[in-house]
Amino acid sequence: MDENQEEDPQDENEVVPVAESEEDLEQEKDAKTEKSSPESQSELPQNSSPSKSGHSGQVVSYDPAETRIFEQLYSIRTPKKVLVLPLTHSPLFPGTHSSILVDQKTVMALSHPDSFRAKRDSHALVGLFLTKDAGVRSDQNADISLNRASSLVKPSQIHSVGMLGWVIDIAHASSGSGAAYRLQVVPTYRRLRIKESWADEISGHIYANVEEIVEDPEDPDEQHTFNKHQYTQLSKDIIKSLRDLAKYDNSQYLKVLNTLVPEKVDTAELSDLVAPIMSNDPQGQQKMIEANFTIDKLNIAKDLLATRIESFQNQTKEVSPTDSQQKAQSQREIYLRTLMEKIKKELGVEADDTDRFVEEIQNKLKAKVAVPEQVKATVAEELTKLQSLEKSSGEFQTTRNYLNWITDLPWGNQPHENFDIQKSKQILESQHFGLEEVKKRILEFIAVGKRKSSVAGKIILLVGPPGVGKTSIGKSIAQSLGKEFFRISVGGMNDFSEIKGHRRTYVGAMPGKLIQSFKRLKTQNPVVMIDEIDKMGISRQGDPMSALLEVLDPQQNKNFMDHYLDLEFDLSGCLFVCTANETDGISRPLLDRMEVIRLSGYIEDEKVEIAKRYLVPKLQAAMGMSQRLKIKFSTLLFRRLVKEYAREAGVRELEKLIERIMRKIALRVVQGKYKRLEESNRGLMIPSHKITALIGHPRFRTDKFYPIMQSGVVMGLAWTAMGGATLYIETVSNFEKLEARTQGEIIVESESGKSDEHGTSGGIVGLATTGQMGETMKESVEIAFTFAKNYLFNRVPNNKFFYNNHGMLHLHIPEGATPKDGPSAGCTIVTSILSLAMNRPVIENLAMTGEITLTGKIRAIGGVKEKMIAGKRSGVKTFIFPKDNEKDWEEIPQYIRGDVQVNFVTDYKEIFDIAFAKGQKPKSS
Numbered sequence: 001m002d003e004n005q006e007e008d009p010q011d012e013n014e015v016v017p018v019a020e021s022e023e024d025l026e027q028e029k030d031a032k033t034e035k036s037s038p039e040s041q042s043e044l045p046q047n048s049s050p051s052k053s054g055h056s057g058q059v060v061s062y063d064p065a066e067t068r069i070f071e072q073l074y075s076i077r078t079p080k081k082v083l084v085l086p087l088t089h090s091p092l093f094p095g096t097h098s099s100i101l102v103d104q105k106t107v108m109a110l111s112h113p114d115s116f117r118a119k120r121d122s123h124a125l126v127g128l129f130l131t132k133d134a135g136v137r138s139d140q141n142a143d144i145s146l147n148r149a150s151s152l153v154k155p156s157q158i159h160s161v162g163m164l165g166w167v168i169d170i171a172h173a174s175s176g177s178g179a180a181y182r183l184q185v186v187p188t189y190r191r192l193r194i195k196e197s198w199a200d201e202i203s204g205h206i207y208a209n210v211e212e213i214v215e216d217p218e219d220p221d222e223q224h225t226f227n228k229h230q231y232t233q234l235s236k237d238i239i240k241s242l243r244d245l246a247k248y249d250n251s252q253y254l255k256v257l258n259t260l261v262p263e264k265v266d267t268a269e270l271s272d273l274v275a276p277i278m279s280n281d282p283q284g285q286q287k288m289i290e291a292n293f294t295i296d297k298l299n300i301a302k303d304l305l306a307t308r309i310e311s312f313q314n315q316t317k318e319v320s321p322t323d324s325q326q327k328a329q330s331q332r333e334i335y336l337r338t339l340m341e342k343i344k345k346e347l348g349v350e351a352d353d354t355d356r357f358v359e360e361i362q363n364k365l366k367a368k369v370a371v372p373e374q375v376k377a378t379v380a381e382e383l384t385k386l387q388s389l390e391k392s393s394g395e396f397q398t399t400r401n402y403l404n405w406i407t408d409l410p411w412g413n414q415p416h417e418n419f420d421i422q423k424s425k426q427i428l429e430s431q432h433f434g435l436e437e438v439k440k441r442i443l444e445f446i447a448v449g450k451r452k453s454s455v456a457g458k459i460i461l462l463v464g465p466p467g468v469g470k471t472s473i474g475k476s477i478a479q480s481l482g483k484e485f486f487r488i489s490v491g492g493m494n495d496f497s498e499i500k501g502h503r504r505t506y507v508g509a510m511p512g513k514l515i516q517s518f519k520r521l522k523t524q525n526p527v528v529m530i531d532e533i534d535k536m537g538i539s540r541q542g543d544p545m546s547a548l549l550e551v552l553d554p555q556q557n558k559n560f561m562d563h564y565l566d567l568e569f570d571l572s573g574c575l576f577v578c579t580a581n582e583t584d585g586i587s588r589p590l591l592d593r594m595e596v597i598r599l600s601g602y603i604e605d606e607k608v609e610i611a612k613r614y615l616v617p618k619l620q621a622a623m624g625m626s627q628r629l630k631i632k633f634s635t636l637l638f639r640r641l642v643k644e645y646a647r648e649a650g651v652r653e654l655e656k657l658i659e660r661i662m663r664k665i666a667l668r669v670v671q672g673k674y675k676r677l678e679e680s681n682r683g684l685m686i687p688s689h690k691i692t693a694l695i696g697h698p699r700f701r702t703d704k705f706y707p708i709m710q711s712g713v714v715m716g717l718a719w720t721a722m723g724g725a726t727l728y729i730e731t732v733s734n735f736e737k738l739e740a741r742t743q744g745e746i747i748v749e750s751e752s753g754k755s756d757e758h759g760t761s762g763g764i765v766g767l768a769t770t771g772q773m774g775e776t777m778k779e780s781v782e783i784a785f786t787f788a789k790n791y792l793f794n795r796v797p798n799n800k801f802f803y804n805n806h807g808m809l810h811l812h813i814p815e816g817a818t819p820k821d822g823p824s825a826g827c828t829i830v831t832s833i834l835s836l837a838m839n840r841p842v843i844e845n846l847a848m849t850g851e852i853t854l855t856g857k858i859r860a861i862g863g864v865k866e867k868m869i870a871g872k873r874s875g876v877k878t879f880i881f882p883k884d885n886e887k888d889w890e891e892i893p894q895y896i897r898g899d900v901q902v903n904f905v906t907d908y909k910e911i912f913d914i915a916f917a918k919g920q921k922p923k924s925s
Contacts, residue, residue, distance in 0.1 A: 076164070076166065076190070078164060078192070078212040079164075081208070082164070083110065084194075084205070085147075086129060086130075087128060087130045087131065087134065087147045087149070088134055088148045090278075091128065092163055092185065093187060093275045094163070094187050095272055097168070099147075099184060100183045102149045102181050102182075103180050106149055107180075109203060110170075127162055128165040128185065128187060129159055129162035131157055132159060134286075153206065154199060155206050161192070161289055162191070164190040165185040165188065166187075192212060193210060193212075195210060195211055196209045213292070231298075234295075234298050234299075235270055238302050238305060241309060245277070245308060248312035248313075274305065278308070284304045285304075288300050357386075358387065361407055364407040369410075371412065378567060382406075383403065385399060405515075405564070405565065408519045409518055410518055410522050410523050413524050414523065414525040415525070417455065419446060419447075419450035419453075425439070427476055427479055431614075433606060433609050434610075441597050442477060445458065445595075446480065458554075458576075459552050460576070460578065460594070460595050461580060461586075461591075461595065462597050463598045464581070465599075465649035465650055465720075467650020468601060468650040469599065471529065474487070475529075478526070478527035488513050488528065488530050490536050493536050493537065494537035494541060494544065495542065496541060498513055499514065501565065515562050518569075524570065525574055525575075530578045532580070532581075533545075534581060545586070545590060549590055552578075578594065583596070601650065602651060604642050604643065604872075605895070616658060619655070623666055625665070631661075631662060636688040643873075644700055645699050645700070648723060649724070661686065709843075709844060712730060714728070715727070715728055715828075715848075715874070716825050716849060717867035717870060717879075718822070718824070718825070724870030726876070727814065728813070728814055729828050729831075730832065731811045731833050732809070733808065766785075767785050769810075769811050770813075773813065773821065775821070777820055780823050783852060784830040784852060787908070791830070792838070799837060811832070811833070823859075827849070827858055827908060830852055843917060847880070849861055849880070856907055858883070860885050868892065877900055877901060878901045878914070880914060880915075881904055883905060
């Protein structure tokens, strides 16, 4: 009881009554305090009587009211029937009082009129019986040092011998104890034996008919008689054991007991004094309760003490410290810590030892090749801070993660690079077909690296349509140089922290993707591929493309600073290979620092060879077809696939089609349709006429919408991110507007076909345009229309097409759902208008491209190779390109441009002479 608690002002013979109803219990909730909690009990003075000692090593002092309670224990009459409280921790002994956790139903049962009391309006008497599995049944979420009276215990699960207890107080249990109430119980000096017990059908509580066990201090067996001297010697042995036990367990309770004098102690009570110490062996304590003779109790107490002392000695031998001064000051603390480590080791749980982690970090740092002094100083500072932090704090874990990141990076580890030109050439040839210019550029790059013993300081940008092998070329470069390869996809990235890392002040902060790649590769000079660099975004989190400038610029990346590390990391030894479909999405400062290598699309012959050499073997191995049934494709089938199903610049769609065919064959193999071919190990040839049955009807029939060219129609060439493409420019007379023109109205047509009453809608006077043209292409149409009228007047003065009510035209570009823009269709538009005006078609299999000025000059355009490949795919035999693009033509391999005629022009007059070289002469209109 708390020393500051006021003494209860009650009559000498009155005790606090047990609550009579549930309402009384609720009223007591706010007034009661947990007087029975061990924290509120004070230690027993040295001169206090040990008979008033607490249970389980707890020593308590009693006020006069409590002393009177113990005096009344001798006068209590033993009831014939009791409510049984099953004890799950340890039994209770006379001279002590203890707390028992119970539920509300138990408290209500104690309040029932049938509950036996010492006298009217006094406390209830209960039977205290230990469960047979005491010490095992315990709630892990509650205090296991307290007994719990569980209503789930059956009568057969309790011992038949126990103590009569007196309930002196009821209080609400503390939160987290797992029970509703806490009973303060004082065991009497009466032992009970159960004659009959049963469980209440409704509440589950155990009731028992009991009889009192009369204790006989003498042994009736004449063979085991003891004289007084022998009793005294046995008492001395027990008290000596208590003193020995106090060396290992310095509880106040043992300090009191080991001051006892054997000659002055009552041997009948000594066993009751020793019994509470043995709470770690509840079944041994139960034996002492069941013993009928004092001699038996003393012998049991002596054996239990000897067993516990031996256990302490064995533990101390293994964990005792060597320093005697330290042993005297903190013996128990050292013992508990060492024991905890031993238990963790036996359970396989590694101890989270800060010192061991510090040693591990220091060893990892020493193993690095070349660690900058700044890094060493930072690690030393962080280790010092770590040792002063609590393990449970958030900063401790943050600091630990930071140190792990620093020491996991490959400081100074730069493996030797391979500059064998012949080996590099073999690798490139074995993994890629065609792309001769690209291979040549890469070999030149490696040759320069061999001369300077490093390829650092260069940024390669591979630009080309999807599926042409940009990523695989990057892997081949890494393999040629003998470097590690890591790919980072930045498509759609809009947070610069993905590049520069997060600051450590944020929860869950991590370094950027680059630093993460170095941790994974364990080298400081890998080949890093930054994929889809043209598709990076910008958001409120910053501009990641601007952050890449520091990463890729050779003048800056030697001292790259990641926000998370806050340390300089050298990126100058890396070879960066970037990929993009087009350069328009790349910032100009970044593009200026890159070595641009363009990859054009593949022509039909190249796709056929790629399918034979690479795609088919790769897919057969991936699908297990090479082991059971080898599939063979005819060249004609590949050509049909390329022409009718896969016209894109790359080979990704072609690969999907071949895989689709193989899946169809695999299903038939599993169904047993090719069993004979499997048994004979013969290959299965797929004929070209079966292609429709396997993958459906062709997606493309032909790009030639006009088998025979007609007036007003001319084929142009375009470039897209998917490669080259052909498009037709169609121009016809608009007779509806012609009638309006003859009535004297001024018509201004826009792309939508609607008039502007002011004649200023931004369209073209006398010309309607459709086909989803961009602003640049609309300007080209205006220029072409103006130039065409002037050129026709000068070239064919007698032609009055634009003056004799024939000036209303409609110009259209097919595939209206596809946006189109750019100036390169200027010469094609002029030719289409002149063809209509002269009623004269252009020559067959002709395609042209080039920007035109108002004076008829032809300017250079881009994408010559892509446009030429697209033209060949559509059967074009004659090409017209600007003269300034002749250098681009010469870079195209001879096997691609060998069977076509190309014309390079500087003025539209040359185009006119080529386009209208055959057919009728210009007609007068």
